[in-house]
Amino acid sequence: MSAEVSALYQEMILDHYRRPRNKGTLENADASVEMKNPLCGDEIGLQVTFDGDAVRDLRFSGRGCSISLASASMMTQLVKGKGRDEIDAIRSQFRDLMLGVASGADESRLGALRALSGVARFPARVKCALLAWNALESALNGHTP
Amino acid sequence: MKLRTDFPLLANYPGLHYLDSAATSQKPQVVLDALRDFYETANANPHRGAYSLSVRATECYHQARVRIAQFLGVRDSDCLIFTRGTTEGLNLVAESWGFANVSSGDEIVVTALDHHANFVPWQVLAMRKGAKFRICELTPDGKIDLDFLSAMLNKRTKVVAFNHVSNAIGTINPVAEIGRLVREKTDAILVCDGAQSAPHFPVSFDSLGVDFYAFSGHKMLGPMGIGGLIGKREMLEEIPPYQTGGDMIEFVHDDRTTWNVLPHKFEAGTPNAANAVGLAAAVDYLDGIGMDRVIAHERSLMSIAQKQLAAIDGIQIYGPPAAERSGVISFTMSDVHPHDLATILDGEGVCIRAGHHCAQPLMRRLDVPATARASFYVYNDESDIDALVAGIIKAREIFAYVET
């Protein structure tokens, strides 16, 4: 098997794909976003509750490939409890990682998301990894604390 | 058939298993040579110069039309309009015929099997005209439901658009039967999307019984950016031009313009003469093989692929039985998403398509967001199927599929 493919499908990704965290819906969500990837038909629904400008809780639903669902699952774990600025910083750092842009910033704050670094070698799949993050951005933008 | 060596790209990538010919085909050396030869020996603007080089360009372009018309069974070659491909051909009909002939309260019929290129132009036309846009549903195995079609036809039906062969699941549609039903109950025009039939089996427009037929050169070993629309002469003469400009005019007065004769009326601007010549070389190549052999070859690969894929746990194949499909096999494997499958196969040098295949209405009816699709053509052989199967099994291992 090609080295790129084995680097892509890390156990962590398959684990989040098979056992997604924070999957479902939230009652009384402050923000609710649906996003589709028109190229492949993947879709994600994201529901968020806020505490001031911080994300108190969030859930995602939808269907998609392992990359998009694992990315969504990891994202929900990582951003829960964090404030807007910190989330924005993580999001932009993750985007750089996906686009293969060396940001020089410390990657440790990306946590489990680093498992997705192999995606950068597959330009056709980058949009899968970013789908959930685009949904989150839209939810954050729609929210005024 | 041992044709792989005729295709420079395949020769350049010995380990490549190209199984996406329904999206676009590879090109044989003879087509590349024809393009180069045109530019090296005949290039000038056709129809525009009095000098002999321009005459030569015009003649090459004309001969290409005659050759391709002959290949597709069109005696009156002026009824073959060159377009960029199927999409442009179908938009031409929707725009020119549709705008002149469809009015509020009329009905336009497409099928749930259609490619967006034969779906959206009609949907847009219907919205603009206040006509009713109706979708013919399918049988459970993915064929046009003829009873459903028959029941929806009436005197207000103005257009029935359908594809000859589905790019998404390979269904071969019964054109003659559809034609009979439509003619019996309506005065509608029949518009056939031939993108997936012209490349794969013998097609004769004159005996097909439809009014318009569109095709793409790039799917039949020809260059990108060239294809055609074939129409009945009386209809093409009657309807307004699609685009206006150079070449398509007869006289331009200060206050009005008259149109050139067919086919020029529908070919505004400098034509894609080189690619028409390339496409003529492609049909020469196909005729050299014989279209009966082309479809027989695809059928034999299909029956092998069907057997091997069906034997893999968790594989679901969509569409009619293999014997009733063209060289397309559309499938999913348990909870392994088609995109993951395609990425893993890519790592093995196997090119397949994963997605909705420009047929979202069909995907909704199959209740899947996407499928994986392998499609065959003249240069494929059993080794491509072996690589496909090996790749699928690898994907299954990565995802450690356990049947539940």
Ligand SMILES: Cc1ncc(COP(=O)(O)O)c(C=O)c1O
């Ligand atoms: C059935 C069918 N119709 C229409 C098209 C559109 O063809 P093109 O993109 O060459 O215009 C395609 C191919 O993409 C097709 O498979």
